[in-house]
Amino acid sequence: MVRVTSIGFPNGRIETTKANNEMITLKDVAKRAGVSPSTVSYVLSGKKKVKEETRSKIYEAVKTLNYSPNKVARSLKTNSTNTIGVMVNNLSDMFFIDILKAIESTAYEYKYNVILCDAVNSEEREISNLRSLLGQRIDGLIFAGTGKNKKLNLDRLGIPVVTLDRSAGSGSGSIYVDNVKGGELATEHLIQAGKLPIALITYSTLISTFFDRMYGYRKTLEKYGLPYNEDLVVVTDFGTYNEGYNAVRELLKRKVEFQSLFAVNDMLALGAMRALVEEHYKIPEDISVVGYDDIPIAKLFLPALTTVSQPQYQIGRKATELLIRTINKEPIEEAEKSIVITPELIVRETA
Amino acid sequence: MVRVTSIGFPNGRIETTKANNEMITLKDVAKRAGVSPSTVSYVLSGKKKVKEETRSKIYEAVKTLNYSPNKVARSLKTNSTNTIGVMVNNLSDMFFIDILKAIESTAYEYKYNVILCDAVNSEEREISNLRSLLGQRIDGLIFAGTGKNKKLNLDRLGIPVVTLDRSAGSGSGSIYVDNVKGGELATEHLIQAGKLPIALITYSTLISTFFDRMYGYRKTLEKYGLPYNEDLVVVTDFGTYNEGYNAVRELLKRKVEFQSLFAVNDMLALGAMRALVEEHYKIPEDISVVGYDDIPIAKLFLPALTTVSQPQYQIGRKATELLIRTINKEPIEEAEKSIVITPELIVRETA
DNA sequence: TTGAAAGCGATACCAC
């Protein structure tokens, strides 16, 4: 069924016509075309057959009046807004940019709008944003929030929710990247290059994402019969560039030797690299570095960062499609509801 | 006047209560509290005095029913959605990230929602997105679109518009960064360091932003009695990293000598730096580089990029405040409607 | 194939 969501304006004009800035309504169109409001609605929604003659009369009126349907009124009646909400943990985290781009783009194709909320690492703000989104009557939610909100039960929001890469309640679907695998990939690469021992810069182990990456590191060391040395790991509070920088300084202070370094996200890796360069280490000759995420600048960096890639665009697109299909009550097989994406090691210049 | 936009849920719960997933309405609350719907409305909006006793009865009912007002209905009635639209030219352009963050954050403070649209460099998409936003009845728009859409008259959208850094119609306000000044700053810095001649990598001179930066470059050369040499300038199509890279290759092919390079945006500068490094030029010893924008990674880069800063967070915040004040019909002096922000040269490691 | 009219869930005017 074709649903006309947006009525074309003549000549690409996007303007109001009524002088007093009042909106043209469906009634105005009906009057002008000499038909009833319902008929206009039928024509515009394409939900009922209407005689060709009346149709064109109506289109005519729509054009000359430059009519644009009021989606608020439609929403009230149909109880659906054609809008999805997106909650990200932190917009500064470049990891979300391509995801957001993909969501916006996919939503656009399906004629959905996107309302954006940033939790800025705050659980309160997360809740408060969520409340607002729900009040706006969004049709569904893509959730990539703080991941540490215990009060939050995404299954009881009353709308479909797709979660990204966090396990804060299952929701009606989730896109999950195998972080253990990613940790293994990175570690294995460094082991095979003989760059031992491997230092680890990680981030809150309370968040499963990072716990898993770290677990992949440990598991792989074990697999190769290598010791796990706590002196080689630094745990940071937020996973930022500055913390990556400080982590290396800390490592250096500890006077432990290491030939390579695995950071559980790219920002940490970049910060670490700065510290290494300042101390005149050559990358990768002296110390190899592997990051995680493949944020947009990873490949642009000097030297280009070797990293574990999470296909961000794909994640965003799949999440949006899954969400919209759920909103539309399309039958979705159980297997499709939980999409697991396999990370990939992108070898560039730092390892 | 205090406007209660969001009703607190007890214990931080965000859940539906009616088993059949039906929404609780104001009428339900009224019935439960034994009052009329209008009284409930008065209490929740705080627009009329209501006896303390009835008030608490109503709050009581709101709590136990876990009522959340339907903003769609409110919007229909009040003809305002508490939502602002944001149109950016391209989300991949990291220049917009902090702006977006600021917009989101400021909107949050004022209890506004943000609907995000990405024109992805396409004028068609820009128009079509705009149409959709207007259909959604947004209260106002922050516009930082392609800047080349001739069909677009932002003054006739029927809602307040604040434009960012483009001159596509004045709108009801604009935040303008003095790009000529920025071009001067960069050029002057290089001249005074004696890094002559200065190559220029620029981007569509049809967009005033970039035309102005280039003009600042020419003007400054003139001021110092230096020749303007066309062989030293490369004009790119989109201002991307890859184009910056290719621009340097082009410059090298032309066999013109240059000791420094001014790129009209940071992405071009970063791409240029890559090409220089690949050709074994040392930055800044052999060739100095100055960018423009101060995108988030500029200071993180290796070497850290010297660049002309546009205070992105401030731009976003001011734009949002100006917009919301306009929406609320607050009196705004003519001078405040056009905010000019002075760029600043941030000297780091590349020049 | 078309039209009349009820109603979505708020707000706000006007009575009392």
Place this chain on the structure above:
DNA sequence: GTGGTATCGCTTTCAA
């Protein structure tokens, strides 16, 4: 202070 009710602009059932 409180309540009845028309209204916002659309969709949709039912009847013609």
